[in-house]
Amino acid sequence: MQSLKTADEMEVAFGQQLRELRLRRNIDQRQLAGQAGVALNAVKNLENGKGATLTSLVKVLRALERADWLETLAPTVEISPMQLLKTRQQRQRASKQRGPTHA
């Protein structure tokens, strides 16, 4: 077992965090929706984990001034400029998959 929560549960938990951010600013869902440029229902869906689009999430995060969070997903690998010259560029594709046990 790796993840304790189901995907659905995680969406709900995530929505609670969104709500937390909103409440810290003490604005209601209607205001947030207005500032984010989305429908009130979109905010409801997000906060209640009912299913939402990534677009709505991004707009809401911008309104909450937490859009920077989106950039913290993939920790950037630091490479020294000198190394950059030697190293070949980053992969753009996954490499060929080897057949299971050669077969």
Added chain:
Amino acid sequence: MQSLKTADEMEVAFGQQLRELRLRRNIDQRQLAGQAGVALNAVKNLENGKGATLTSLVKVLRALERADWLETLAPTVEISPMQLLKTRQQRQRASKQRGPTHA
């Protein structure tokens, strides 16, 4: 001006991070889709910032073992147990909005 990128641009940049995570594992989109339990198109949408659902994102993050990231959105406010007794419970709603300049 607050955010440098538009919402669309942010989705694209976010998709690039997702791709980065996948490439580090050296798996292709098809495999990731399979492991995540979503359609190949869903992964494409996510990585290319074409628009996707939060549900798809969560499933993909689980497959990438980065689901924990979802819990880092709202920094939890620490309160000492003693303080908890005194403090009144957290807000569950936004407070009444005051009319603009009393009017």
Added chain:
DNA sequence: ACTTAGTAGACCTAAAATAGTCTACTCATA
């Protein structure tokens, strides 16, 4: 305790995403 603002839930229509399949392009590797 009363009142009312804030939120949940249901309903509808339009818009958008998912899933599945096929074609075309291109990076990686032999």
Added chain:
DNA sequence: TATGAGTAGACTATTTTAGGTCTACTAAGT
């Protein structure tokens, strides 16, 4: 450089979400 795996893009059908509105419930303020 020739081959083929990996990805993008288009297409259709189906499912889901956005957006708008209305009703009901409930936490907050008075």
